[in-house]
Amino acid sequence: MATTLARRQRSDGERSRQKILRAAANLATIEGLEGITIGRLAAHIGMSKSGLYAHFGSKEQLQLATIDTALEIYDREVVEPAQATADPLERLRLLYDRFLDHVERRVFPGGCFFASAESEVGMQEGPVKDRIAAIQRAWSANIAQLVREAQAAGSLPGDDEPAQVAFELDAYGMMGNVGFVLHDEPLYLEHARAAIHRRLR
Amino acid sequence: MATTLARRQRSDGERSRQKILRAAANLATIEGLEGITIGRLAAHIGMSKSGLYAHFGSKEQLQLATIDTALEIYDREVVEPAQATADPLERLRLLYDRFLDHVERRVFPGGCFFASAESEVGMQEGPVKDRIAAIQRAWSANIAQLVREAQAAGSLPGDDEPAQVAFELDAYGMMGNVGFVLHDEPLYLEHARAAIHRRLR
Numbered sequence: 001m002a003t004t005l006a007r008r009q010r011s012d013g014e015r016s017r018q019k020i021l022r023a024a025a026n027l028a029t030i031e032g033l034e035g036i037t038i039g040r041l042a043a044h045i046g047m048s049k050s051g052l053y054a055h056f057g058s059k060e061q062l063q064l065a066t067i068d069t070a071l072e073i074y075d076r077e078v079v080e081p082a083q084a085t086a087d088p089l090e091r092l093r094l095l096y097d098r099f100l101d102h103v104e105r106r107v108f109p110g111g112c113f114f115a116s117a118e119s120e121v122g123m124q125e126g127p128v129k130d131r132i133a134a135i136q137r138a139w140s141a142n143i144a145q146l147v148r149e150a151q152a153a154g155s156l157p158g159d160d161e162p163a164q165v166a167f168e169l170d171a172y173g174m175m176g177n178v179g180f181v182l183h184d185e186p187l188y189l190e191h192a193r194a195a196i197h198r199r200l201r
Numbered sequence: 202m203a204t205t206l207a208r209r210q211r212s213d214g215e216r217s218r219q220k221i222l223r224a225a226a227n228l229a230t231i232e233g234l235e236g237i238t239i240g241r242l243a244a245h246i247g248m249s250k251s252g253l254y255a256h257f258g259s260k261e262q263l264q265l266a267t268i269d270t271a272l273e274i275y276d277r278e279v280v281e282p283a284q285a286t287a288d289p290l291e292r293l294r295l296l297y298d299r300f301l302d303h304v305e306r307r308v309f310p311g312g313c314f315f316a317s318a319e320s321e322v323g324m325q326e327g328p329v330k331d332r333i334a335a336i337q338r339a340w341s342a343n344i345a346q347l348v349r350e351a352q353a354a355g356s357l358p359g360d361d362e363p364a365q366v367a368f369e370l371d372a373y374g375m376m377g378n379v380g381f382v383l384h385d386e387p388l389y390l391e392h393a394r395a396a397i398h399r400r401l402r
Contacts, residue, residue, distance in 0.1 A: 119321070132384050195368065
């Protein structure tokens with residue numbers, strides 16, 4: 001009984017932690033990663049500051065845990081569905097389709113969590129900035145690798161530098177996201193879709 | 202004498218105001234527009250909070266005046282030099298050259314003032330967000346108009362929608378800026394230059 005109770009308490013704690021982090025990830029796309037201080041998040045979800053400190057200990061730990069949660073959601077919404085196909089060109093198309101789709105469905109209220117964070121932390125120093133920069137770098141490297149594979153398979157012209165193509169695809173996604181959120185206007189996502197379609201023709 | 206003194210005081214006041222706003226515009230590209238509260242800016246430039254209140258009255262007035270100052274700098278650094286040519290295609294090239302150049306020279310320490318602001322204020326409401334959105338819209342409309350004129354002059358293919366071309370050019374500029382600042386890596390600006398050159402060929 002004692003063991004079952006302990007397990008249930010751990011599991012309640014885990015659920016509560018996940019709920020807090022989901023709220024923090026949403027809040028970050030509205031008010032920035034700087035906006036998710038323990039005090040503000042406590043007020044936002046109606047929990048005590050001491051309760052939040054028990055979970056995370058510091059603002060930085062809370063921010064890092066929020067980034068992990070956002071990455072899990074991004075993987076589930078964007079990366080994993082694109083693994084439905086082994087064809088590199090099809091996978092590229094699916095990745096950006098899913099990316100723009102998750103922005104349009106407001107999975108995070110303020111659009112792409114990582115696009116917001118990349119703009120915000122550029123001039124900061126420390127583990128939060130390093131983590132966001134590493135995630136951006138890994139994403140672009142993965143896109144460039146898929147471009148390389150699509151070129152090797154003959155589905156994309158071989159004379160473009162893969163890192164250049166990856167930059168351009170990411171540029172369309174980034175601008176589509178920023179325009180959509182700033183003007184609350186899906187036309188920016190349509191422009192992004194048209195540009196990506198054209199680049200992957 | 203009294204008049205001269207009054208004039209000198211006004212002019213001292215104006216210089217002081219400009220100095221404050223230049224510091225505020227720099228700070229905004231590091232800590233965001235939210236970062237330029239009267240308290241933080243007072244600490245940053247070593248002036249009293251009451252002195253700053255005398256100049257601006259409220260955080261929102263300070264933010265709006267900072268945006269005006271950033272726009273003047275942007276006009277001087279990017280827009281006006283491109284008016285050296287009347288040819289619409291050449292003017293487009295010059296605008297983006299100057300844009301990427303002003304990012305690389307760190308005219309604002311955190312890259313393009315407006316790219317940062319557009320990402321930051323997307324989910325806000327009020328005059329600051331409206332002003333940033335209007336500036337972004339006016340810039341894109343101007344780019345689309347130049348594309349239209351270049352098409353009419355036969356310097357760009359006529360089958361592309363001008364708003365689509367403007368979106369793609371802005372996307373390269375935006376991603377070049379974000380990548381350059383996030384990774385402190387000029388390669389992103391090179392990617393942007395290559396993409397813009399290709400699109401305006």
